[in-house]
Amino acid sequence: MNKGIFTSESVLLNIKDFHRLSTFIYDAFGIYLPEKKHYLLQNRLLPRLRKLGYTSFSAYTDYVLQQGEHGDEVFEMMDVVSTNKTEFFREKDHFERLKKELLPHFYGQYIKVWSAGCSSGEEVYSLAMLLSEEKIAGHISNFVVYGNDISKNMLGKAVKGIYPYSVLEAIPQNYHGKYLQRSRDKTKPTIRIVPELRVKTRFVWENLVAKRDAMPPGFQFVFCRNTLIYFDKETQSKVAGRLVKHLAPGGFLILGHSETLIYHMPEGVKMIYPTIYQKET
Numbered sequence: 001m002n003k004g005i006f007t008s009e010s011v012l013l014n015i016k017d018f019h020r021l022s023t024f025i026y027d028a029f030g031i032y033l034p035e036k037k038h039y040l041l042q043n044r045l046l047p048r049l050r051k052l053g054y055t056s057f058s059a060y061t062d063y064v065l066q067q068g069e070h071g072d073e074v075f076e077m078m079d080v081v082s083t084n085k086t087e088f089f090r091e092k093d094h095f096e097r098l099k100k101e102l103l104p105h106f107y108g109q110y111i112k113v114w115s116a117g118c119s120s121g122e123e124v125y126s127l128a129m130l131l132s133e134e135k136i137a138g139h140i141s142n143f144v145v146y147g148n149d150i151s152k153n154m155l156g157k158a159v160k161g162i163y164p165y166s167v168l169e170a171i172p173q174n175y176h177g178k179y180l181q182r183s184r185d186k187t188k189p190t191i192r193i194v195p196e197l198r199v200k201t202r203f204v205w206e207n208l209v210a211k212r213d214a215m216p217p218g219f220q221f222v223f224c225r226n227t228l229i230y231f232d233k234e235t236q237s238k239v240a241g242r243l244v245k246h247l248a249p250g251g252f253l254i255l256g257h258s259e260t261l262i263y264h265m266p267e268g269v270k271m272i273y274p275t276i277y278q279k280e281t
Contacts, residue, residue: 021061030231075152078150090122103134114146118148164191181194227256244279
């Protein structure tokens with residue numbers, strides 16, 4: 001390990017080591033980091049070097065590459081490299097369309113939903129709240145919502161289901177009393193998803209481009225929103241095909257508003273709306 005005095009100014013990621021790290025990240029996780037992300041990667045990884053005592057990116061890069069895809073430091077690195085922006089009921093029109101137009105295709109059934117790239121779980125719990133209401137209304141028999149991510153840190157937060165008090169603004173008022181518990185700590189107010197809803201969720205560490213595939217088949221809905229944008233077109237096509245494979249016949253794949261499959265449509269899929277695709281029966 002390169003020991004010495006650590007200062008952010010003296011530890012720089014040269015272009016050779018950037019390519020070594022970005023190639024590894026692409027090969028292992030499918031995330032494409034063009035050269036314009038050079039300094040972003042450097043700045044995100046500097047705290048890891050500081051914590052481990054490395055004073056050069058070359059030594060740190062050697063350490064990461066020696067561990068391979070499943071090394072402990074690789075998981076730490078991907079926690080800071082991956083983008084974890086999410087929120088409750090993000091892009092609300094998808095939830096409205098799910099409730100009014102898509103879910104009726106499967107009334108009376110046990111509903112399985114997968115949130116691919118779920119980060120800290122807000123989308124999973126948003127879907128669970130909506131489906132719980134549909135179960136209460138008698139439209140579906142029961143439900144489960146799966147979520148996966150490559151960040152173990154984010155998955156840990158998702159399992160706990162604890163969020164800052166400020167998220168209340170994004171959650172429909174009529175859901176507050178049913179599905180949220182408010183903390184008694186006035187100095188650090190938080191909310192927590194009620195146990196009755198948390199048991200309807202499954203959080204799984206899964207790399208969407210790895211050979212290992214941990215998800216079960218038969219999902220009526222797969223949400224993969226604002227995840228494909230971090231992949232190049234070749235990887236987008238590969239991941240989309242994987243997601244569609246897990247859909248039940250007639251099931252729907254829902255992407256983010258900035259994403260499309262129009263140029264790499266998986267076989268056996270048709271576009272229903274610009275961001276919604278249906279697997280043929």
